[in-house]
Amino acid sequence: FDVVIGNPPFISYYARRSAKLDTATLRYYQANYDFITDTKLDGKFNSIMFFIERACKILSSNASTFFILDIAFNDVPYRYIRKYLLENSSIIKLLTGLSEFENVYSDQILLQFTNEPLEKRNNNLVHYYSNFKNAKLNYHEVEQKLWLSNKLFAFALPHDNNSEAIFIKIEKFASLHESFPSKLVRTCLSLAGHEDEFLLENNKSKRINPILNYIQNAKNLPERYSKILNPVQVVYDEELKDKLNQFYRKDAYNEIRRQPKALGLGSLFAFTHPKLFVRQSADRIIATYTDVDCAANTSFYIISEKDEDGIESKISLKYLLAILNSKLLSFYALEKKIIITGDKKQPQMMIKPFKTLPIATLPTKDQKSFVAIVDKILSAKEKNSKADTSELEKQIDKMVYKLYELTDEEIAIIENKN
Missing domain, CATH: 3.90.220 (Adenine-n6-DNA-methyltransferase TaqI; Chain A, domain 2)
Structure with a gap:
């Protein structure tokens, strides 16, 4: 495919109101999806994780995927699919702060990526819009490799030098x-x-x-x-x-x-x-x-x-x-x-x-x-x-x-x- 556009179904297999995930399906996911590197997860998945990896794999060379995702994509259980994306694709655009859908009680993000691995692009810059309502005023360019360097592989803006100095002072203490x-x-x-x-x-x-x-x-x-x-x-x-x-x-x-x-x-x-x-x-x-x-x-x-x-x-x-x-x-x-x-x-x-x-x-x-x-x-x-x-x-x-x-x-x- 040259283009994949979608709003993948948001089905949680681990939250309080989760869908049931039987053992056979779980084992199938673990055997066939590369983002699952930790088998101890045992079902801490959401359906959008599988859609993201499949989109990466069915794209033609350098083609694009556009997904609307729930803001939960930023949460801890999604860290491995974020890592997979960072290593196996080039993030083109990330737009946050969407809240335009009626009767939907959470925010969304818009994610665009290609299937060109980061290693083939020496310095991929992500076009990051931190607020949908004022996109032009909240535009940033972020080096994708920076997101690979944090423990949770978070898709977030880097902090300014003043904030980093504060973090260094705080983080010298034990957790x-x-x-x-x-x-x-x-x-x-x-x-x-x-x-x-x-x-x-x-x-x-x-x-x-x-x-x-x-x-x-x-x-x-x-x-x-x-x-x-x-x-x-x-x-x-x-x-x-x-x-x-x-x-x-x-x-x-x-x-x-x-x-x-x-x-x-x-x-x-x-x-x-x-x-x-x-x-x-x-x-x-x-x-x-x-x-x-x-x-x-x-x-x-x-x-x-x-x-x-x-x-x-x-x-x-x-x-x-x-x-x-x-x-x-x-x-x-x-x-x-x-x-x-x-x-x-x-x-x-x-x-x-x-x-x-x-x-x-x-x-x-x-x-x-x-x-x-x-x-x-x-x-x-x-x-x-x-x-x-x-x-x-x-x-x-x-x-x-x-x-x-x-x-x-x-x-x-x-x-x-x-």
């Missing part, structure tokens, strides 16, 4: 995962459409099970440092979980699917010890601390200071809370696409990128000045959920800037972004 290893950072309850059956008011278990407060949505955690507002109560019912999972295993067997749908209750130890809850979906990092027995759904991450296996962090939760809720960390998360945003797209922060956030480490005694201010904020919010703690939060921001050794000029960049 969140290094400071809170193993299962100290994890997801919460995964009830797969059966939430109502675990709510205290509906649960029919005759056994005595732990009862926990339960965070259902963003309204329960509306802002940084907020107390948990109006939680419902949920029963930590392992018997019900096992019964439902047994049904899903049987269903998967009957439909020849390798991976059954599964419910998970998370760690009771984590829920019944001091912890941080972090919202997965927000246009900035929003986290809070609680020592009340509490769980949450999969829209939240939970961070523990220690776990049931004896693994323990040297960083206090309240110190970490100060760092996470700072303007600096949200700036970094947005600029580095750890938080993925769009005009229509609900902001998302996936757990693997979240764990890469660089967290400045301090001796325990030096964390106390941060903890003291955090205690004041939490106390004020506990007494009055609408308490104005902005001045205390500004104090923390200044301390964080100093901790990461930012200059006045660099601080101004971040403050202007916020």
Whole structure:
């Protein structure tokens, strides 16, 4: 073909409302598609990935493909198809910020590429339009090879020198995962459409099970440092979980699917010890601390200071809370696409990128000045959920800037972004 134009079907095989992918189809994809280099993915695919590779392979020499794609193409699960494209094609044009389709509640991108491998073009320049509505004002030329050099193969604009200088200072510190290893950072309850059956008011278990407060949505955690507002109560019912999972295993067997749908209750130890809850979906990092027995759904991450296996962090939760809720960390998360945003797209922060956030480490005694201010904020919010703690939060921001050794000029960049 000389030209391929399309709007490939967007069918997810891994998201919450995913389509079913049977074992035979999965094995076929793994055997016949070159972008799948990691067989451990086991179904973290979307139909558009396969359309993209097929388009590359059926094109005539130097012919073009034009695809309209969902903005989810920028998300982590798509990193391998992005890598495949970067290595096996020349990206001609990328236009972002499309949101013109009625009744479509996400943004789109327009992607044009040829099947000429990058290695045959010494310096392919991508015509990048960062905003569809003002295309001429938001035109950039980007070297394609730069996208191959980042870990996630992200199709994104390179940062200016001032931002890069800030990133260098931030990234000299260890990641969140290094400071809170193993299962100290994890997801919460995964009830797969059966939430109502675990709510205290509906649960029919005759056994005595732990009862926990339960965070259902963003309204329960509306802002940084907020107390948990109006939680419902949920029963930590392992018997019900096992019964439902047994049904899903049987269903998967009957439909020849390798991976059954599964419910998970998370760690009771984590829920019944001091912890941080972090919202997965927000246009900035929003986290809070609680020592009340509490769980949450999969829209939240939970961070523990220690776990049931004896693994323990040297960083206090309240110190970490100060760092996470700072303007600096949200700036970094947005600029580095750890938080993925769009005009229509609900902001998302996936757990693997979240764990890469660089967290400045301090001796325990030096964390106390941060903890003291955090205690004041939490106390004020506990007494009055609408308490104005902005001045205390500004104090923390200044301390964080100093901790990461930012200059006045660099601080101004971040403050202007916020």
